[in-house]
Amino acid sequence: MTVNYSNLFHGALLKLSAPRLEDIDVMVSWGEDAEYLRNIDTDIALPRRREQLEAEIGSSSNSAYFRLRTIEKNELVGFVVIHSIEWNNRAGMLAIGIGDAANRNKGYGTDALQLILRFAFHELNLNRIGLDVIEYNERGIRAYEKVGFKQEGRMRESVYRDGKCYDRIMMSILRREWEAIHQLS
Secondary structure: OOOOHHHOOEOOOEEEEOOOHHHHHHHHHHOOOHHHHHHHOOOOOOOOOHHHHHHOOOOOOOOEEEEEEEOOOOOEEEEEEEEEEEOOOOEEEEEEEEOOHHHOOOOHHHHHHHHHHHHHHHOOOOOEEEEEEEOOOHHHHHHHHHOOOEEEEEEEEEEEEOOEEEEEEEEEEEHHHHHHHOOOO
């Protein structure tokens, strides 16, 4: 198996970077976008305070948190995190968000997913990455499936928004599945 580690944090469009204090004002502004808030979380759509975002800069042994920056202009466009890592089971959960609506549908989500999966499987040595997505987030579901995630099940009517119930779709990808797609096995 040959893996190019020289670009561990760089993809075709984006790079993974550490959280920076100067990112916080941009990220606070993302909280004014209801679509963004309602796609990244099933909780109540509440903008996050500066203090909450500052707290993410600290380290945790059960998560790997990155900001997404464009390679071309070093512009902050989103975040990606592997969280709730269970080291004994070699499993973690994924969350991702592209902040500004103008940066969506440009391939950033797919590039970020490829980067974080390579990191999760080849740096963290995880075997399984899971996520859940609300059924109305069709763009997200397409991006997850494009990089190899498979639907595992549904939590029926578990999200209530605007007078309607929606399912949460549970998805995952295994290391061997990702490696087969990339012909690394």
